[in-house]
Amino acid sequence: MLSRLASDRKSRVVVIGAGIGGLTAAALLTRRGYQVLVLDQAIVPGGCASTFKRKGFTFDVGATQVAGLEPGGIHHRIFTELEIDLPEATPCDPACAVYLPGETQPINVWRxxxxxxxxxxxxxxxxxxxxxxxxxxxxxxxxxxxxxxxxxxxxxxxxxxxxxxxxxxxxxxxxxxxxxxxxxxxxxxxxxxxxxxxxxxxxxxxxxxxxxxxxxxxxxxxxxxxxQSPQGLSHLHGSMQVLSDRLVEALEKYGGKLLMRHSVEKILVENGKVKGVLVRNQKNQEVGTEPADEIVANVTVQNLVQLLGRNAPQGYKQRVDKLPEASGAFVVYLGLDETAIPPGCPPHLQFMYDRNGAIGENNSLFVSVSRAGDGRAPEGKGTIIASSFVDPKPWWRSEDYEAMKEKYTQEAIARLGQFFHLTPETILHQETATPRTFARYTARDRGIVGGIGQRVPTFGPFGFANRTPVKNLWLVGDSTHPGEGTAGVSYSALTVVRQIEAMQ
Ligand SMILES: Cc1cc2nc3c(=O)[nH]c(=O)nc-3n(C[C@H](O)[C@H](O)[C@H](O)COP(=O)(O)OP(=O)(O)OC[C@H]3O[C@@H](n4cnc5c(N)ncnc54)[C@H](O)[C@@H]3O)c2cc1C
Structure with a gap:
């Protein structure tokens, strides 16, 4: 595949994963003259920042708001270099309306x-x-x-x-x-x-x-x-998918290639240096190898260790094994009649219910609400997406799974019903995602989301580097500095691109 790309280019790079981190790295590398092939196991690019459609509604899978669109912001810088248009966006103001337990007036995080x-x-x-x-x-x-x-x-x-x-x-x-x-x-x-x-x-x-x-x-x-301005958060018009679509457009414009439904099963290493990947084409189940001078892995650090198998350096593997438990997400996607949404509803709300309960596990919900005309719902309708951090472990006990999913769904809808007008008549579509869903669609280990956690021993100077101990293997995405979010993983991608260039 790569051999068919222009041969006068710099070295061959295989990018594992077309999340925002992988696509950003891939598009920048292609723009800077590398031969780039991106392989992703999913049907659509974007990973946790992709979307799906149901009954005329468009739902953002995970990420719903974007930072870094302002001049000097990371998406702005990258889109400028790639010479592609920034997606149309509406600033979020307030960025979030936070309701503490028992309170009816929110704390408004103004722009x-x-x-x-x-x-x-x-x-x-x-x-x-x-x-x-x-x-x-x-x-x-x-x-x-x-x-x-x-x-x-x-x-x-x-x-x-x-x-x-x-x-x-x-x-x-x-x-x-x-x-x-x-x-x-x-x-x-x-x-x-x-x-x-x-x-x-x-x-x-x-x-x-x-x-x-x-x-x-x-x-x-x-x-x-x-x-707050001059930074700030924004809602993209249409959906989050537009971000990855633009990056794919740039990748292809500069001669890079993206293959969806191609799972990387193994990173091949020889004498401590990468030499390629083992890939399964999901359409026909054919397995082949793809040679590479550099590999950019847009996966969690846990997945990276799995892909390396026995080639994972012991110290690195032990460090990953010792990481504190990561979170999963439980997400409810609702397609609604617009009468379900209070007039003037802010784009993002956060609720906590039981004062003595923990954050997450449905006791707190982060809610993203569509706006009329923002491309997420037909006229007269709207969407809300409510997410909560959960412990991923119980979701993998198969005997409990369906009952647990039902319980969480009913509980979340009942809680959302304290603010939104939710009835069988106003709920036109209802769907949920659990850690199992995230594992299936994004291939993230156990469906964990959001990176390794920004505790003192794991943030910035003490986190996982983009440069891995295996030569010419780079880690990009929310396991690395500066952490989760589309803006964060774009910084991570830019760092990797600069490091690869500096090695030439
Ligand atoms: C519920 C939720 C809400 C969020 N809200 C926001 C928000 O509002 N704003 C924000 O900025 N961020 C938000 N985030 C975080 C943000 O979505 C992520 O941090 C970011 O999108 C991660 O990007 P990534 O490139 O690191 O990886 P991912 O999005 O995980 O992409 C990785 C890609 O690699 C592919 N892949 C993995 N393994 C393989 C393999 N072996 N072979 C081939 N392909 C593979 C996957 O299919 C996927 O497409 C949210 C996340 C969640 C879960």
Whole structure:
């Protein structure tokens, strides 16, 4: 296959996976003159940021909101280099309306910084110094990230890129490297502020996989500040699929190739260096090998170890085995009559129900709501997508599966019914995804989602590098810095592309 691509190009790269991370790396490498072949086991590209259609409704599988579309933002930078149009998008304002247990008025995460500051002062009196710290750390961390540091560094070139990105402002963040948000709350005498802590738990879990007590403070500073302008979150017109469609368009424009329904079963290694992949064509079950000079794996780090099999370096495998349990997701997709959605409903809402319960497992739901004319539903109709983090393990006990799915679905719909007008008449389509569904459609190990968690021992400088211990094997996606989200995995892709170029 690759031999049919232009032979005057730089080395041959096989990209495993057409998620946003894989497609971004593939399109950039093709644009920069490499021979690129992307293989994906699914039917449509996009992975956790793809979509599916039912009865005239279009549902985003996982990701529903996008950061990094503003000038200088990561998607903007990449689309500019690829010379493709940025998808049309509507800014989310508020980015999220957060309802704490028993409260009927939300905490609105406004897009305008001053408005958000005023909201915080009203909602969380006495917390200004904590938020000032978050803001200062964000400004320094954001400027640092914009200079494209390589984290964590694994050789001299990586280290050079990292030191080049450091400025005096960056050094002010260093003393906070080993602190969590929980530490910062205690440092400001806010450890017993239940409303503030619960708000932070809810928001941070979305981005870092863990609550305020565990989330690394430097990571949290960014996660808690990107919803405001000049950054901000947006809803894409049509659906999330448009992001991957544009990247595929760029890949093909520059001569790269994408094969869907092709599963990579093994990464082939010789003398500590990659030499190709073993691929199964799902349409005819034929198995063949594909040679490669470089392999970019757009998979979870757990899947990477499985694909390497006995070629996985022992130390690397042990590190992966010791990772804390990752989350799965339970998602309810509803196609509705528009009367089910309250007028003026914000695009994203977050609810927590039982004050004494944990975050996740349906006790908290993150809800994305379509807007009239945004391409997700026929006229007079709308969609809502509600997700909750869950422990993936129980979903794999086959005897419980169907009953558990039914229980979670009924519970989620009953809870959503406290805000939306949900009746047999207004619900026109209903479907759910569990960790098993994510495992099937995205091939992610046990259906885990969202990366390795942004705890102090696993974030940024202490996380998994894009440069793996196997020569010419690169890891891209939400297991690497700066973590989950379409913007995060695009940074990860850009780093890999720069590293591959620097090796030539
Ligand atoms: C419920 C939910 C809500 C989310 N909400 C948001 C949000 O609003 N905004 C946001 O930015 N992010 C959100 N995220 C996170 C975001 O979707 C992901 O972090 C991001 O899309 C991951 O991209 P990726 O490229 O790392 O990998 P993936 O999306 O996992 O893509 C990997 C691709 O590789 C393919 N693949 C895997 N193994 C193989 C193999 N062996 N052979 C061939 N192909 C293979 C898969 O089929 C898949 O297409 C959400 C995630 C979930 C689950």
């Amino acid at each position: 305008d910084r001053r408005k958000w500051k005023a909201e915080r002062e009203k909602q969380f009196p006495g917390s200004d110094r904590f938020w000032q710290l978050i803001d200062n750390l964000f400004q320094a961390s954001w400027a640092f990230q914009a200079r494209d540091p390589v984290l964590p560094p694994r050789n001299i070139w990586d280290l050079w890129q990292l030191t080049q990105a450091v400025r005096p402002g960056t050094l002010t963040t260093l003393p906070y490297t080993f602190l969590t948000v929980g530490d910062a709350l205690r440092g400001h005498g806010l450890e017993d502020d239940w409303r503030l802590r619960t708000f932070l738990d809810l928001q941070l879990k979305l981005y870092s996989q863990v609550d305020a007590e565990e989330t690394a403070l430097l990571y949290a500073a960014t996660a808690l500040s990107v919803s």
